[in-house]
Amino acid sequence: MGVDVVFWSVVLARFVLPLFIPKYPLPAIIGCLVLDAADQTIFQAFGFNPPFYQSYDKAMDVFYLSVAYTASLRNWTNVSAFRINRFLFFYRQIGVVAFELSGLRWLLLVFPNTFEYFFIAYEAIRSRWNPLRWGFRFWLIVAGAIWVFIKLPQEYWVHIAQLDVTDTIRDVPWFGPALAAGILVLISVALFVVRPRLPQGDWSLRLAADPLPVAIDEATERAAYHAAHGKVFDEAALEKIFLIGLISVIYGRVLPGVEATSLQIFLSVAFYAIINAALGLWAAKRGNSWESAGVSFAVVFATNVVLVAIADLLLSRGQGRLRLIDTLFFVFLFSILTTLYDRYRPIHDYRVETARTESTT
Incomplete structure (x- = not known):
């Protein structure tokens, strides 16, 4: 013990x-x-x-x-x-x-x-x-x-x-x-x-x-920037897929109960990343945002648990206890990195855009 x-x-x-x-x-x-x-x-x-x-x-x-x-x-x-x-x-x-x-x-x-x-x-x-x-x-x-x-x-x-x-x-x-x-x-x-x-x-x-740039230091401002410039599938979405997909493959090789291949894990991450991107862009266009990172994570985690449960139901797969724990762990990991990436990527994009504008003036 x-x-x-x-x-x-x-x-x-x-x-x-x-x-x-x-x-x-x-x-x-x-x-x-x-x-x-x-x-x-x-x-x-x-x-x-x-x-x-x-x-x-x-x-x-x-x-x-x-x-x-x-x-x-x-x-x-x-x-x-x-x-x-x-x-x-x-x-x-x-x-x-x-x-x-x-x-x-x-x-x-x-x-x-x-x-x-x-x-x-x-x-x-x-x-x-x-x-x-x-x-x-x-x-x-x-x-x-x-x-x-x-x-x-x-x-x-x-x-x-x-x-x-x-x-x-x-x-x-x-x-x-x-x-x-x-x-x-x-x-x-x-x-x-x-x-x-x-x-x-x-x-x-x-x-x-x-301190963050004043123009984008609040959640509402980041959501507005994402709504104006973001797309469901763009360079940011591709980067996020590789960011989370690669670490998921690594964890898939470590966890003893994982039966999926590395390719299946990566493609699953890509699938859920695109769905999350679409939901995130939809929420941003509606003006939905949370200043608290903890609240943002809770929303993303709950959403992904529901998505995985629906997919499991549609595919008629039974979840053994070990497989359920592994699935929840991947959802937990995916949700943490998705939350952090989606909160911080607009800040980086704003800085890049500002630097490009300043260099041309």
């Missing part, structure tokens, strides 16, 4: 903590990163080694990274940085799906999780400086440096060499002191070499997300 409590407490924490990323991007994602690094150590401390840990870990990773991506839709003012961010996110998601389908660890080296550290780098810079100071070339150099000097060695360590920091410190006497010395060197370089050369900050430390 104790082991089960520990396991589900960690899983719950890895689901709840990412939901703070949109409002507190830097501290929340660092918290997710720390929990990601510590969960296996926590399990081992209680004598528990979860089966299929690699798949479980990747599934938890892609959830909080997906929430982080929707947070960048909400918060990021630099369009060039966001484009790089979008590429890094979907590149990694494709790699994780390929790993889940093939089991080839080297794919995680070819498709490194550069997105996560790029997100952290942007938010760390944004905490003191206006990201609009720098253009595409600067952000591309930041992403490239993270890719080559941080993520490739880390992905090799974790997924190819399959080494664990705690085990290595225990088994290799010189590793712990060398690691501590390396960290001290990095801190010294940051304090005495990098910090004095940094430009004057644009504002005091900001850990909370910046």
Whole structure:
């Protein structure tokens, strides 16, 4: 019983903590990163080694990274940085799906999780400086440096060499002191070499997300923007299909009761995404909106439960208990990401449109 409590407490924490990323991007994602690094150590401390840990870990990773991506839709003012961010996110998601389908660890080296550290780098810079100071070339150099000097060695360590920091410190006497010395060197370089050369900050430390543009900071304004510019099937709908479809495929490979193939899962997500898009656009044109994210999620979740129940009834399929739990989990996951994406995508589109207008004037 104790082991089960520990396991589900960690899983719950890895689901709840990412939901703070949109409002507190830097501290929340660092918290997710720390929990990601510590969960296996926590399990081992209680004598528990979860089966299929690699798949479980990747599934938890892609959830909080997906929430982080929707947070960048909400918060990021630099369009060039966001484009790089979008590429890094979907590149990694494709790699994780390929790993889940093939089991080839080297794919995680070819498709490194550069997105996560790029997100952290942007938010760390944004905490003191206006990201609009720098253009595409600067952000591309930041992403490239993270890719080559941080993520490739880390992905090799974790997924190819399959080494664990705690085990290595225990088994290799010189590793712990060398690691501590390396960290001290990095801190010294940051304090005495990098910090004095940094430009004057644009504002005091900001850990909370910046205020939204006044013209679209209320739910009614976002609904009106969506009603005026949105379509049932457009680039945003396609992106949402891949965003939720890829993570659903990954979870489908992890959950033991799922019998559907990866293609069936993806197509099902696409089907419900289009229905949700149509219902969302219809609601926006009628002026329906909810300022509370919790209320929005409840409405979307209830709607999708009804849609799935109707589909199940029409197809005359019986739901066993395990299959019902899996179905509700997918509906829950789908509804969270749909709610976040639909709330934040109009904000991003407004910023892109504003930047395009300013560049032509």
